[in-house]
Amino acid sequence: MDYGLSEEQITLRDLARRIAEERILPVRAELDETEEFPWAIMKDLADSDMFRVFIPEEYDGLGGGCFELCVVVEELSRACGGVAVCYAASALGASAILLFGSEEQKQKYLPDIADGKRLAAFGLTEPTAGSDAGGIRTTAEKVSGGYLLNGTKQFITNGGEAEIYTIIALTDKAKGARGASALIVEKDTPGFTFGKKEKKMGIRTSATRELIFRDCLVPEENLISKEGAGFPMTMRVLDKSRPGIGAQAVGIAQGALDAAVDYTSQRIQFGHPIISLPVVQDKLADMATQIEAARLLVHGVARTVDSGAKNITAEASMAKVFASDVAMKVTVDAVQVCGGAGYMRDYPLEKMMRDAKITQIYEGSNEVLRNTIAVGLRKRKARRE
Amino acid sequence: MNIIVCLKQVPGTTDVKIDPETNTLRREGIENVVNPFDTYALEEGIRLRERFGGKVTAISMGPPQAEGMLREAISCGADEAILISDRAFAGSDTLATSYTLSCAVNKIGDYDLVICGRQTIDGDTGQVGPELSEALGLPFVAYVSKINELADGKMTLERMVEDGHEVIETPLPAVITVVKEINVPRLPSLRGITRAKRAEIPVWTSGDLEVDDGRIGLTGSATWVVEIFFPQRIHRGEMLEGDPDGQVDALIEKLRELKIA
Numbered sequence: 001m002d003y004g005l006s007e008e009q010i011t012l013r014d015l016a017r018r019i020a021e022e023r024i025l026p027v028r029a030e031l032d033e034t035e036e037f038p039w040a041i042m043k044d045l046a047d048s049d050m051f052r053v054f055i056p057e058e059y060d061g062l063g064g065g066c067f068e069l070c071v072v073v074e075e076l077s078r079a080c081g082g083v084a085v086c087y088a089a090s091a092l093g094a095s096a097i098l099l100f101g102s103e104e105q106k107q108k109y110l111p112d113i114a115d116g117k118r119l120a121a122f123g124l125t126e127p128t129a130g131s132d133a134g135g136i137r138t139t140a141e142k143v144s145g146g147y148l149l150n151g152t153k154q155f156i157t158n159g160g161e162a163e164i165y166t167i168i169a170l171t172d173k174a175k176g177a178r179g180a181s182a183l184i185v186e187k188d189t190p191g192f193t194f195g196k197k198e199k200k201m202g203i204r205t206s207a208t209r210e211l212i213f214r215d216c217l218v219p220e221e222n223l224i225s226k227e228g229a230g231f232p233m234t235m236r237v238l239d240k241s242r243p244g245i246g247a248q249a250v251g252i253a254q255g256a257l258d259a260a261v262d263y264t265s266q267r268i269q270f271g272h273p274i275i276s277l278p279v280v281q282d283k284l285a286d287m288a289t290q291i292e293a294a295r296l297l298v299h300g301v302a303r304t305v306d307s308g309a310k311n312i313t314a315e316a317s318m319a320k321v322f323a324s325d326v327a328m329k330v331t332v333d334a335v336q337v338c339g340g341a342g343y344m345r346d347y348p349l350e351k352m353m354r355d356a357k358i359t360q361i362y363e364g365s366n367e368v369l370r371n372t373i374a375v376g377l378r379k380r381k382a383r384r385e
Numbered sequence: 386m387n388i389i390v391c392l393k394q395v396p397g398t399t400d401v402k403i404d405p406e407t408n409t410l411r412r413e414g415i416e417n418v419v420n421p422f423d424t425y426a427l428e429e430g431i432r433l434r435e436r437f438g439g440k441v442t443a444i445s446m447g448p449p450q451a452e453g454m455l456r457e458a459i460s461c462g463a464d465e466a467i468l469i470s471d472r473a474f475a476g477s478d479t480l481a482t483s484y485t486l487s488c489a490v491n492k493i494g495d496y497d498l499v500i501c502g503r504q505t506i507d508g509d510t511g512q513v514g515p516e517l518s519e520a521l522g523l524p525f526v527a528y529v530s531k532i533n534e535l536a537d538g539k540m541t542l543e544r545m546v547e548d549g550h551e552v553i554e555t556p557l558p559a560v561i562t563v564v565k566e567i568n569v570p571r572l573p574s575l576r577g578i579t580r581a582k583r584a585e586i587p588v589w590t591s592g593d594l595e596v597d598d599g600r601i602g603l604t605g606s607a608t609w610v611v612e613i614f615f616p617q618r619i620h621r622g623e624m625l626e627g628d629p630d631g632q633v634d635a636l637i638e639k640l641r642e643l644k645i646a
Contacts, residue, residue: 011578019572049575062575 001292003299009071012053012064016075019044024079031082031205032351035197037161038083038205045087046116054091055098059110065306066240070247070298077251078258081355082203084251086119088244089157089206093120095237096166096182100225105184109164121162123153123185123211124234131368133168133234134177138213140169146220147171147183149191149213157362159209160194163187167211168234171227180230184222191216202354239316240305242363246298246319249327249359253291256327256334256352260284263338263347280337287330294323314376317369324359324366331356386439386535387496388430391486391517392423392458394451395507403613419454422502425563428570429532430500431462437535439497440464444489446474446482452586460573460581467493471590476603479508483516485601488594490521498540499560503528511562518560526553530566 005013023044031038045051054069055061062068069091076084094113097105097120112118129135138151149169153159165185172179185192195210225233261284264275274280301319304312331353335342342349360366397418419427430441443458445451446469455466469489477485490499499521504511511527518525530550531543538557543550545564573581591601599605625632 012575015573015575015578022572044572047571047574049577052575 003295005071009068012068013071013075015048016050016072017078019048019050020075020079024076024083028080028083028205029345029348029351031080035199035204037207038086039161041083042086042116042119050087051090051116052114055094055110055114059106060114061110065302066243067299067302067306070243070302073244073247074251074254074295074298077248078255080205081248081252081352081359082205084248085157085203085206085358086161088241088248089121090119090162091244092122092237092241093158093162093164093166095240096122096224096233097164097184099236099240100182100229100233101184102221102224104221105224109184113164118163119158119161120164120166121156121158122237123156123159123165123167125153125155127152127154131365133231136168136170136180138167138169139173140167140171140181140183140218142171143217145217147218147223149183149185149216149218151213152195153211153213155198155208155362156211157206157208159207159211160197161207165211166224167213168230169213171230175228177231178228180234181227182224182230182233183218184224185213185216185218189216189218201357202351203358235313238363239313242316242320242369243298243302243305245359245363246294246301246323249320249323249356250291250295250298252352252356252359253287253294253323253327253330256331256349256356257284257287257291259348259352260287260334260337260342263341267338267341274337283333283337287333290326290330294326298323314373317364317372320359320363321366321369321373324356327356327359328353386433386437386498388433388439388441389490389493389496389499390423390427390430390441390443390458390463391499391501391513392427392443392445392454393420393502393505394418394445394447394454395420395505417450417454419457420502420505420507422504422506422563422565424502424570425565425567426500426502427458427461427463428568429563430498431571432568433498433532433535434462434464442467442493442496444469444486444493446470446477446485446489449588452588455586456581456584457573459584460577461571462574462577466584466586468586468588469594470588471592473591473598473602476606477601478606478608479510479512479516480607481601481603481605483513484520484605485591485594485596486513486517487520488596489589490517492589492594497557499523499558501560501562503562503564514560514562521558521560524555524559526555526559526561529561529563532567 023041049062050072052062053064053072057063073084073088076087090113094110097109113120124133126136126138128137138153140147140149163186167183167185168180169183170179171181191214193212195212198208200208264280265273267274298319301315304315335349335353338349341347394417397416427443434441441463443455443463443466445455449470452468455468458466469485474485501514515525526542526544528545529542530545533541539554540557541554543552625635
């Protein structure tokens with residue numbers, strides 16, 4: 001398939017693939033088992049300039065966009081969806097600064113993120129606010145010298161490992177979602193601590209923690225954009241990050257298909273490799289077809305994002321929903337065609353199946369995103385009338 | 386600190402065929418890679434530059450296609466690269482190779498350290514590093530596993546020996562060979578790849594190096610490969626045939642014959 005990649009994008013893909021094969025593949029099972037954060041791989045990614053990919057050149061980046069990020073995330077996910085999300089979450093954490101930050105904020109934080117010196121993270125979800133982002137309770141009270149943060153963020157990817165956090169908190173409780181604002185909070189700010197590392201079904205090498213704020217004073221200059229801009233800003237950030245989750249899902253699915261083709265080619269039953277059985281071929285053919293369709297949708301939406309198009313919420317949601325559903329189906333089928341070997345932890349497939357599940361859940365559950373897509377359809381219909 | 390790193394391109398597989406006419410490796414159709422031990426040499430050169438400044442020059446003596454390997458060295462962080470290539474160098478053994486490399490090192494001049502891998506995976510001799518130091522008249526330390534300090538024109542390093550580590554101090558310039566324990570080589574970077582694509586890699590011929598023609602290529606080689614062969618299998622196992630009971634009886638009989646049982 002010709003994906004229309006430029007020479008630079010092919011170089012990027014090939015290098016990301018090489019990192020995945022040489023540095024991630026040999027340790028992915030161990031990382032899954034120990035649940036340790038993949039710092040050595042983050043260093044490799046930094047040394048190879050991978051964190052520069054999504055940062056503009058004026059802040060020491062290479063000036064790529066959503067598409068380039070998706071290319072890297074897919075390749076890393078092919079080996080390990082957990083490692084890939086540690087990388088992608090830094091891009092998500094940088095996104096609000098990149099899109100809405102002041103020149104000073106960009107100068108201060110983006111070069112370090114591009115360099116891979118510091119990881120970033122994005123803190124929205126709370127015990128009372130998941131799909132209903134309007135339910136956040138963390139407050140940022142204006143005091144002399146800045147904002148006093150109080151509250152708890154939950155299930156934050158890269159929590160505890162990242163050093164730069166974009167936090168959504170209420171600067172005006174009375175206004176609800178319209179009173180939400182985005183603040184940059186650095187690790188080691190007094191009053192900012194972390195909860196325990198969550199034990200997860202999949203992507204176990206990635207860190208997911210609570211962020212706890214108790215009278216945490218954040219300087220006024222760390223407010224991104226203006227008070228009350230937090231919620232629409234979050235929607236824009238997520239519109240741009242969802243294709244990345246789609247790419248993660250495509251990578252996981254591709255990794256599962258590769259493993260399934262390998263195994264079914266070697267596994268002899270009734271005197272033949274089981275890949276010669278029509279029932280296995282049917283499954284593999286459907287898997288391959290769905291993966292191509294998902295990849296092309298992710299590519300198409302990522303390119304649309306990079307073109308600067310507005311109102312891409314529905315399309316971004318489609319890329320994430322479709323690719324993640326494909327990843328789940330493909331990994332389940334891959335386990336099935338590999339039988340007992342698919343189920344065993346000495347083989348990579350059961351991990352891929354566990355890793356795939358999160359892609360249907362985070363960055364907007366597929367249920368809430370389907371709702372978003374449907375709302376978009378109704379709006380379009382209404383506009384025509 | 387200016388560092389010269391010697392690299393060699395080798396077949397990227399152990400499944401090589403020998404040409405029966407010339408007794409040399411058949412390199413056609415085989416993917417070539419950087420000799421794995423040389424990647425540690427390159428990485429250590431880059432790390433030293435990161436610690437102490439200066440530049441890293443990668444050199445390789447080989448056929449024109451070795452240029453690709455030198456570009457990869459630049460993409461990993463080498464500042465510049467030079468290919469030493471001439472039909473007159475063909476057939477060089479380690480003596481002629483190290484002489485030729487020494488001429489290139491002298492032509493580069495202004496260097497503090499030459500780093501080689503401990504050996505190649507195709508020739509496996511481990512001779513080029515030490516012979517190069519001999520040709521240059523420089524101190525030599527083999528099997529370096531750690532570089533500790535660098536000050537006042539001296540370097541302290543550790544080398545692996547059979548029963549432990551030796552700590553050695555050497556004046557600079559010097560030649561060292563490194564073992565794989567010394568570091569984990571980095572992969573190329575995106576900016577490095579861009580730099581490598583644009584880099585000019587000069588090709589130095591025998592004329593450029595002003596070599597003594599009697600000391601290069603086959604003429605300058607002290608050794609020739611007379612024959613390459615697989616060692617004869619001297620001890621052969623014997624497979625017992627028949628049904629399991631018969632095989633057990635035959636085995637016991639054999640052991641008795643040999644007075645083992």
